[in-house]
Every structure is written in structure tokens, then in C-alpha cells.
Amino acid sequence: MSFRQNLTRARGHIVFLVALVCGLLLVLKLEKIGEPPAAVAAATPAASQAALAPAPEDPMLPFETLDPLPLRQPAPLSDTDLGYARIAWTYFQNNTNEATGLVNSVDNYPSTTMWETGSYLVAILSAERLALITPEEARxxxxxxxxSLAALRLFDDTLPNKAYHARSLELVNYANEPVELGLGWSALDIARVVATLGLVERNHPELAPRVEALVDSWALDQMVADGELMGMNVVEGAPRPNQEGRVGYEQYAAKGMMLFGFDTYRAYDVRPNLMVQEVNGQPIPVDTRMHRNVTPAFVVSEPYLFDGLEFGFDARSHRFATAIYLAQEARHAETGQFTAVTESHLNAPPYFAYSTVWGGGAPWAVLTFQGERIDSKRTVATKAAFGWDALFGTDYTAALVAELAATADPAKGWPEGIYEQTGAVNTSTTTNTNAVVLAALSFKATGPLMRDPE
Structure with missing residues (x-):
């Protein structure tokens, strides 16, 4: 075959190569010019235009240059601290139900959730480490x-209901009234109790077979979907799933589920849903997603306290916790107002509030669960004061604890705190606050509950 014939047969390949070279020359020319002309941009597919756009700034950058505060090193407790621990344990002596062994979520109110049940397990392990109870009593x-957890009637035969009567184990609503169907399940609450079951295995390995049997009896795979945590609500009488968790709570819950081999990587990965809001000079990690599709998500101390006191911080949560704590210390330095904010029960309507570092689109907002502002209910929270003092042990945290010391009731336990606006005591007394006080004092003495005592 002649050269001319070969050339003719290869003409398609030659045209392709020439077009490829021309295209490369065009790209090089456009790079030298800068932004592509409007006509070229209009003709460029959306995906290609996105590739040409500058990458958004990594939201983790402000934290990579933030030096985390040093953690307090374990040391024997003072007599004062041991006295504080005994007051906290009094709450659990008063509120353990004889019939079930479960604890009331609020003093003398026989309702509980998986969240409060997890807090009770933390209280038991902490009291044992502080020698307030014997290992036999703890066990x-x-x-x-x-x-009791093994005997629960599960929602839809799948997972624990959102609330139970602490004496009868009936499925109840939030008014502690029996409901046949139930309320659904909270993925965060269940992950909380699962996390504390992991602490039980670590501290009482002889109970591991019973813990594993319980975990296996719950369909935990139903609350994990593609690495995310899924709750279940009842809407107009029918179950409806929804993604659960926002920055802080979501990562703590993901760690708990990972202890038992569940893939919650997407829940643990904070970057896709993270933005930074500066509050009192500190970068505050905020979730970009709405809370209940009503108000921007909120930032409180609680999930970071749990993470540090129970598991021990990882590098990321240590930096986040440092920024969240330092913003509260800075607010006190600027205003003279003691600041220790987190979620709290209230002793008056609406009975529960989120006192935030940032929430609802503003710093220091106090919000109901539905997103309404109730700033008059901001509480200097007992559990936040004790938790931050255990973790960071600064002059400011010591002053916080001293400010709250007079609120303790030796016959009842530690109340939620002090209302900032009036100085009156928020007398609501709860499982969660007294459990955090115990966990904080245990941390001061022995380090995180997941580690062997030092």
C-alpha cells in the first residue's frame, strides 16, 4: 500500500491529534491571560468551570494553628473535692428505682432516656474510682x-424508645405518659449509652459477655446508614427516619458506635459540615446544617466535656474544646460575668434550654429545642464549671467552681447552676449534672474513664 493511501486511511487519527494539540495551546494561552473570556466560560461545562474556580478555604485551618490547652494531670483529690463527689453520689442514692435499678432523669421524676442511663453508668464507674462505692456495689x-435494658420493649422491635418510665419500663412520652407505639428512637441517645457500655467493658471486663449480648439484641445497624447516624421519629402516627447529630455531639456519638465496630466515619468526619464563627476572639466550630430545619445549629460545652472526661480528647476535639472554653473565659474577662454554658434543665418553663457559645445565628444565644430565644434563662452551669476545671484546671475554672460551691445540697445533690440574669439558683437537680460532677472529679484523680487509673 502506497504512502498516500496510508495517509488517507489515517486522516481521522491525524485530525484528532491536531485538534488535541490546538486544545492544549488554547489552555496554555488562557492560563497566561487569566480568567477565561465570558464567551469561553459560557461554553464551558459546569464541572469544568468548578475545576477552574479557586478551592474554598479549609475550615480546619484556624484550629491547626491553635495551641490546645494542657490537660490537668491526675493527682489525689482534696478533702473538699471528695466532699463534692459525695454530694453528687447522694443524687443517685436518692433516685435509683428499686424495681428496675434505673435512675430518674430529674430528682423524684421517674422517667429516663438512654442518654440519662448512659450518664448513670458513668456515675457508677466514677464513684467506684473515687472509692465512694465498692467494686462489688458497682458491679x-x-x-x-x-x-433492665435487656428487658425493655423496643420501639418497633428494633431499638430503645426515646423515653421510658423508670419504675415500670413502659414506653412513655416526654410527659411520662404511656404510649403504645412509642416516640421513635434517638440515635444520639442510643450512641451515648453504647459509648458508656464500652466504658463498662473497659472497667469491668467480667461483664463484657453481658454487654455484648445486650448490644447484639438491638438492631443498631438500623441507625447507621452510609456512615451517618439515623434517628426515627413518629410523624402523624408513622415512623419517619432522619439524620441525627451536629458538630460536637455527632463526633462523640460516632466514637461510641465505633467501639462496637460500626462504620460511622461520615458522622465522625467534621469537615463537610463545618464552618467557623469567631466569638470573643476564638474560632468556634459550628455546624452548617440547620437544627430541626428551624434555626442554625448551636455550640455548647457538653459533648466536648463527655469526650475529654470519658474517652480522652483526640487532637481535633482537644483544639475545639480549647477554643470553646477560651471563649467563655474571655467573656468573663470582658464583662465580669461568670460564663459556663451548656444544655441545662430549668426549674421553670420551658424546663430545658441550650445556653450556647454560638447558636441561632448569634453568639451567646439561649435557645429552646424549637429554636426560640430565651436569653433570660442563661445558666452558669454546674457541670460545665466542674468539667472544664477537671480538664484544664485554670484560675478561671477554679473560680467558677468556687462560685457554685454554695449551691450544693448535701441531702439532694448538685443543682443545674445559677441564672446569670438574677443570680438565683436553678434548682432543677438531674442525673446528667451529678454524673458530670462525678466524672470530672474522677478525671482529676485518675484520668479518662476509658484508660486504666493512673
Whole structure:
């Protein structure tokens, strides 16, 4: 075959190569010019235009240059601290239900959730480490909790309901009234109790078979979808799933589920849903997603306190916690107002509030669960004061604890705190606050609950 014939047969390939070279020359020319002309941009596919656009700034950058505060090193407790711990344990002595071994979520109110049940397990382990109870008593209390959890009627035969009567184990609503169907399940609450079951295995390995049997009896795979945590609500009488968790709570819950081999990587990965809001000179990690599709998500101390006191911080949560704490310290320095904010029960309507570092689109907002502003209910929270003092041990945290010391009731336990606006005591007394006080004092003495005592 002649050269001319070969050339003719290859003409398609030659045209392709010439077009490719021309295209490369055009790209080089456009790079030298800068932005592509409007006509070229209009003709460029959206995906290609996105590739040409500058990458958004990494929201983690402000934290990579933030030096985390040093953690307090374990040391024997003072007599004062041991006295504080005994007051906190009094709450659990008063509120353990004889029939079930479960604890009331609020003083003398026989309702509980998986969140409060997890807090009770933390209280038991902490009290044991502080020698307030013997290992035998701790084991007996934990065993009774495991028995009751195994006996629960599950929502839709799948997972624990959002609330139970602490004496009868009936499925109830938030008014503690029996409901046949139930309310659905909270993925965050269940992950909380699962996390604390991991602490039980670590501290009482002889109970591991019972813990594993309980975990296996719950369909935990139903609350994990593509690495995310899924809750279940009842809407117009029918179950409806929804993604659960926002920055802080979501990562703590993901860690708990990972202890038992569940893939919650997307819940743990904070970057896709992270933005930074500066509050009192500190970069505050905020979720970009709305809360209940009503108000921007909120930032409180609680999930970071749990993470540090129970698991021990990872590098990321240590930096986040540092910024969240330092903003509160800075507000006190600027205003003279003691600041220790987190979620709290209230002793008056609406009975529960989120006192935030940032929430609802503004710093220091106080919000109901539905997103309404109630700033008059901001509480200097007992659990935040004790938690930050245990973790960071600064002059400011010591002053916070001293400010709240007079609110303790030796016959009842530690109340939620002090209302900032009036100085009156928020007398609501709860499982969560007294559990955090115990966990904080245990941390001061022995370090995180997930580690062997130092």
C-alpha cells in the first residue's frame, strides 16, 4: 500500500491529534491571560468551570494553628473535692428505682432516656474510682441496669424508645405518659449509652459477655446508614427516619458506635459540615446544617466535656474544646460575668434550654429545642464549671467552681447552676449534672474513664 493511501486511511487519527494539540495551546494561552473570556466560560461545562474556580478555604485551618490547652494531670483529690463527689453520689442514692435499678432523669421524676442511663453508668464507674462505692456495689448496680435494658420493649422491635418510665419500663412520652407505639428512637441517645457500655467493658471486663449480648439484641445497624447516624421519629402516627447529630455531639456519638465496630466515619468526619464563627476572639466550630430545619445549629460545652472526661480528647476535639472554653473565659474577662454554658434543665418553663457559645445565628444565644430565644434563662452551669476545671484546671475554672460551691445540697445533690440574669439558683437537680460532677472529679484523680487509673 502506497504512502498516500496510508495517509488517507489515517486522516481521522491525524485530525484528532491536531485538534488535541490546538486544545492544549488554547489552555496554555488562557492560563497566561487569566480568567477565561465570558464567551469561553459560557461554553464551558459546569464541572469544568468548578475545576477552574479557586478551592474554598479549609475550615480546619484556624484550629491547626491553635495551641490546645494542657490537660490537668491526675493527682489525689482534696478533702473538699471528695466532699463534692459525695454530694453528687447522694443524687443517685436518692433516685435509683428499686424495681428496675434505673435512675430518674430529674430528682423524684421517674422517667429516663438512654442518654440519662448512659450518664448513670458513668456515675457508677466514677464513684467506684473515687472509692465512694465498692467494686462489688458497682458491679451489682451495673448488672441491674443491664438486666433492665435487656428487658425493655423496643420501639418497633428494633431499638430503645426515646423515653421510658423508670419504675415500670413502659414506653412513655416526654410527659411520662404511656404510649403504645412509642416516640421513635434517638440515635444520639442510643450512641451515648453504647459509648458508656464500652466504658463498662473497659472497667469491668467480667461483664463484657453481658454487654455484648445486650448490644447484639438491638438492631443498631438500623441507625447507621452510609456512615451517618439515623434517628426515627413518629410523624402523624408513622415512623419517619432522619439524620441525627451536629458538630460536637455527632463526633462523640460516632466514637461510641465505633467501639462496637460500626462504620460511622461520615458522622465522625467534621469537615463537610463545618464552618467557623469567631466569638470573643476564638474560632468556634459550628455546624452548617440547620437544627430541626428551624434555626442554625448551636455550640455548647457538653459533648466536648463527655469526650475529654470519658474517652480522652483526640487532637481535633482537644483544639475545639480549647477554643470553646477560651471563649467563655474571655467573656468573663470582658464583662465580669461568670460564663459556663451548656444544655441545662430549668426549674421553670420551658424546663430545658441550650445556653450556647454560638447558636441561632448569634453568639451567646439561649435557645429552646424549637429554636426560640430565651436569653433570660442563661445558666452558669454546674457541670460545665466542674468539667472544664477537671480538664484544664485554670484560675478561671477554679473560680467558677468556687462560685457554685454554695449551691450544693448535701441531702439532694448538685443543682443545674445559677441564672446569670438574677443570680438565683436553678434548682432543677438531674442525673446528667451529678454524673458530670462525678466524672470530672474522677478525671482529676485518675484520668479518662476509658484508660486504666493512673
Amino acid at each position: 451489682g448496680r451495673i448488672t441491674r441496669v443491664l438486666d
